[in-house]
Amino acid sequence: MADSNHFSWDERLISPRNVLNHIKPGMTIFIGTGPAAPRTLIKTLLDVDSHNIRDLELVQLAVLGDTVLSVDRLNAPNHRLTTFFSGYVAWDTISSGQVDLIPAFYSEIPRVIKSGKLDIDVAIIQITPPDDNGYCSLGVAVDVAKEAIEQASLVVGEINTAMPFTYGDTFVSIDDFDLLVRSKREPVVYDLPEVTLTIDQVAANVASVIKDGDCLSFSFGPLFEALVPHLARKKDLGIHSLFFTDALAELVKSGAVTNARKSPFRGKSLVSYALGTRDLHSWLHRNPLVEFQGIDWVCSARFIANNPQFVALYEGRKVDLLGSVAFPLLGAVITGPGEAIDFFRGAEASTDGTTIIALPSRDEKGKPNILLSLQKYGNQLRMRESVHMIITEYGVANLKWRSLRERAQALIDIAHPDDRQALITQARDRKLIYANQIFLPESVHLYPAHIEETKTFKGDVSIRFRAMKPSDEEMMRRFFYRCSKEMIFYRFFYSVKTMDHDKMQAYVNLDYKKEFSIVGLHEEKGNQKIIAEARMVREERTFCGEVAFLIDERFQGIGVGSYLLSRLIEQAKDLGFKGIIAQVLADNQPMIKVFEKSGLPMESNLNSGIYYVKLNFKS
Numbered sequence: 001m002a003d004s005n006h007f008s009w010d011e012r013l014i015s016p017r018n019v020l021n022h023i024k025p026g027m028t029i030f031i032g033t034g035p036a037a038p039r040t041l042i043k044t045l046l047d048v049d050s051h052n053i054r055d056l057e058l059v060q061l062a063v064l065g066d067t068v069l070s071v072d073r074l075n076a077p078n079h080r081l082t083t084f085f086s087g088y089v090a091w092d093t094i095s096s097g098q099v100d101l102i103p104a105f106y107s108e109i110p111r112v113i114k115s116g117k118l119d120i121d122v123a124i125i126q127i128t129p130p131d132d133n134g135y136c137s138l139g140v141a142v143d144v145a146k147e148a149i150e151q152a153s154l155v156v157g158e159i160n161t162a163m164p165f166t167y168g169d170t171f172v173s174i175d176d177f178d179l180l181v182r183s184k185r186e187p188v189v190y191d192l193p194e195v196t197l198t199i200d201q202v203a204a205n206v207a208s209v210i211k212d213g214d215c216l217s218f219s220f221g222p223l224f225e226a227l228v229p230h231l232a233r234k235k236d237l238g239i240h241s242l243f244f245t246d247a248l249a250e251l252v253k254s255g256a257v258t259n260a261r262k263s264p265f266r267g268k269s270l271v272s273y274a275l276g277t278r279d280l281h282s283w284l285h286r287n288p289l290v291e292f293q294g295i296d297w298v299c300s301a302r303f304i305a306n307n308p309q310f311v312a313l314y315e316g317r318k319v320d321l322l323g324s325v326a327f328p329l330l331g332a333v334i335t336g337p338g339e340a341i342d343f344f345r346g347a348e349a350s351t352d353g354t355t356i357i358a359l360p361s362r363d364e365k366g367k368p369n370i371l372l373s374l375q376k377y378g379n380q381l382r383m384r385e386s387v388h389m390i391i392t393e394y395g396v397a398n399l400k401w402r403s404l405r406e407r408a409q410a411l412i413d414i415a416h417p418d419d420r421q422a423l424i425t426q427a428r429d430r431k432l433i434y435a436n437q438i439f440l441p442e443s444v445h446l447y448p449a450h451i452e453e454t455k456t457f458k459g460d461v462s463i464r465f466r467a468m469k470p471s472d473e474e475m476m477r478r479f480f481y482r483c484s485k486e487m488i489f490y491r492f493f494y495s496v497k498t499m500d501h502d503k504m505q506a507y508v509n510l511d512y513k514k515e516f517s518i519v520g521l522h523e524e525k526g527n528q529k530i531i532a533e534a535r536m537v538r539e540e541r542t543f544c545g546e547v548a549f550l551i552d553e554r555f556q557g558i559g560v561g562s563y564l565l566s567r568l569i570e571q572a573k574d575l576g577f578k579g580i581i582a583q584v585l586a587d588n589q590p591m592i593k594v595f596e597k598s599g600l601p602m603e604s605n606l607n608s609g610i611y612y613v614k615l616n617f618k619s
Contacts, residue, residue: 009129009174012180013159013180013181014179014180014181016044016181017044019041019156019179020044020050020053021052022122022179023056024052025054026054026055028056028057028082028118028119028120028122029122030060030118030120030122030124030151030152031124032125032141033060033141033273034141034273035140035188035275036126036143036145036273037126037188038126038158038183039126039183039185039187040181040182040183040184040185041158043185045058049078053078057080057081057082059118059120060081061144081099082099082102082118084102084109105339105342106242106299106339106342107296109143110147113148113151120151121152122153122154123148123149123151123152123156125138125145125148125157125158125172126141126158126163126183126187127139127160127163127172128160128163130173130174131165134173135172136173137164137165137166137167137171138166138170138171139160139164139165139166139170139187140163140273140274140275140281140284141274142169142273142293142294143272143273145294146172149172149176154178156180156181157177157181158180158181158183159182159183160183160186160187162186162187162281164286165286166284166286166287166290166292167286167288167290168291168292168293169294170292187281189278190220192225192246192276192277193220193225195222195225196222199360200226201393202358202391202392203226203230205358205392205396206356206358206391207231208452208464209389210231210234210237210311211234212235213235213236213237213238213261213308213309214234214237214238214310215239215240215307215310216239216240216241216311216313217240217310217311217313217314218245218247219241219242219243219314224245224247224315225246227247228251232250232251232256233256234256235256235258236260236261238259238260238262239257239262239270239271240270240304241298242271242339242343243273243275244269244273244275244276244284244290246276249283252289257269261308261309265293268289268290269290269291270297270298271298272299274290274292299339299342300342300346301342301343301346301349302346302349304343304345304346304349304350305345305346305349307346308351308352309350309351309352310347310350310353310354311347312340312343312344312353312356313355313356313358314340314343314358315327315359316328316357316358316359317363317369317377317379318369318374319374319411320370320371320374321371321372321408321423321432322384322408322432323399324374324382325374325387325390326377326378326379326380326381327340327380340381341381347388352526354388354400355386355387356388356390356391357387357389357390358390358391359391360393361394361414361415362419368415369392370392370411370412370414370415372430384399388400390411394416395413395449395452395469397413397414397471399411400527401526401527402474406471406474409473410469412424412471413469417445420444421439421441434505439509440509440510442513443510446513447467447469451467451518451567451571452466452467457555457558457559461558463522463532463560464521465520465563466519468518470505470508472530473501473504473505473508475521475528476499476508476533477504478529479530479550480496483550483553484553487550489585491550514537515535516535516536516537516545516568516571517534517535518534518567518568520532520533520551531551531554531560532549532551532555532564534547534550534564534568535547535548536571536580539581543577544578544614545571545572545575545579545581546580546583547565547582548582549564549565549591549594551564557590561590561594562598565594565598566598568580569598569600569617572617573617577617578616579615579617580615581613581614581615582595582612582613584611585609586606586611592604592611595613598615600616600617601618602614602615
């Protein structure tokens with residue numbers, strides 16, 4: 001893949017076996033990680049058993065399975081692995097002494113290398129052939145390669161002609177290398193992950209909260225692959241991510257990613273690694289749209305925070321009812337607390353930034369992924385206050401600035417329907433939710449998730465609509481108390497002065513066989529509030545849907561009422577109702593006009609100061 005050049009380097013090549021002649025017992029050897037793995041020299045190092053290959057400390061940033069250093073092949077008398085993230089390595093392997101784990105934030109690792117703490121003797125780095133000026137590229141992985149080169153007394157370059165020549169802080173002089181070998185193996189590539197219908201729905205729900213202009217962190221896995229079609233119509237997305245993937249390349253090609261609003265490196269996707277197929281490597285070759293920088297830049301919370309609307313998005317393995325997260329041990333790449341904390345901190349400091357954990361409600365064995373406690377699970381992010389949203393195929397749980405009780409109820413609402421009753425019982429026993437918390441088992445499979453939509457109204461007001469959930473209790477209670485006495489009277493036809501837990505939980509726990517409610521949510525200063533609710537109850541005598549509305553005065557007159565009525569009409573028609581009926585106080589003329597503008601034949605009768613309105617559906 002590398003371009004031809006006139007710089008002579010072939011004459012400097014030696015065999016991989018000859019490189020080992022320069023190794024001495026007790027040396028510390030830094031080896032490139034993941035897609036930067038010098039596979040030819042790794043194989044030689046692990047295959048040879050000679051007198052000088054003894055008690056070697058091998059240093060890698062992460063262990064990603066048998067595509068890099070296979071822990072199963074480590075010869076205990078010969079090699080010991082030091083890494084910063086355990087990845088696929090089981091904790092019993094770490095405790096056995098084969099692997100030393102250094103817990104560290106990813107952004108700190110360059111400082112660890114520079115400090116001399118590891119005392120690196122040899123650095124083995126994969127590079128491209130040099131260009132006409134004698135400069136090689138580090139290709140698809142930058143991380144801490146330059147720091148390792150500066151610290152090592154012996155620097156070995158494995159030249160791989162199939163490695164793409166990438167731009168950014170990737171250039172190293174061929175003169176920086178003491179020894180050169182030719183790679184006999186292609187760079188590490190990763191097959192595209194398979195996307196299931198469940199993961200696709202999780203991705204659709206994630207995309208529903210991604211806004212135009214958001215700057216995203218990305219990773220490699222089914223969730224991120226599934227996001228592509230759901231994000232393709234977004235505008236001016238930015239990328240500041242540890243990883244670049246085939247999925248991101250597709251988003252750039254679609255025009256959704258322009259990096260026009262991000263900073264630093266405006267106009268470019270900022271990454272440290274590229275994980276993907278050979279096609280991705282070809283696309284990255286001399287592509288100026290992707291900027292590779294070291295992890296001191298990419299994982300710096302301060303630099304991340306410079307991007308407005310930064311979204312730290314991660315795939316979770318398990319979550320508990322308080323919002324703690326266990327990351328995957330298999331199927332995800334380098335995802336761990338050390339990396340995530342850097343990006344979470346950056347997102348929290350970013351203007352309008354957010355953090356998202358996404359996962360299916362059940363694992364591949366059908367076991368729940370939302371649990372009462374994560375006590376027995378490792379690889380945890382315990383910063384539950386930093387988790388703003390948790391998303392499954394059943395919806396979005398917005399946890400930011402919500403109480404523990406609200407968090408628990410919101411997470412139960414997005415658990416698998418068949419797991420919710422057990423979670424309610426466990427949460428009651430642990431006093432996480434009210435002891436008398438209502439649960440309607442007959443409604444859990446009837447929730448109308450399909451109606452979720454975000455609409456923009458007059459004045460560029462964006463409102464997200466969805467069906468009401470039990471976890472809306474506290475937001476609905478606050479909405480009730482924000483409404484004027486007049487609005488409450490228009491809604492209920494009598495004075496309602498209080499709406500305590502018993503009243504409100506009965507209001508938000510709906511039997512979707514008989515009634516339907518849609519709420520509108522608007523975000524203000526990072527806080528999501530319910531600003532509208534429309535409800536429809538089946539009227540058995542006429543087989544019509546009786547409707548009622550409550551809309552925050554600040555959001556009246558911009559089309560919210562008409563939109564809500566249109567959604568209720570759609571639902572009524574789907575249920576086979578004959579029409580819509582309502583009772584409206586005579587002086588509530590704005591609501592009368594909403595019905596008049598529906599486009600349906602309307603009947604109205606005034607009796608004792610109340611209009612009895614009916615919208616008839618055509619047969």
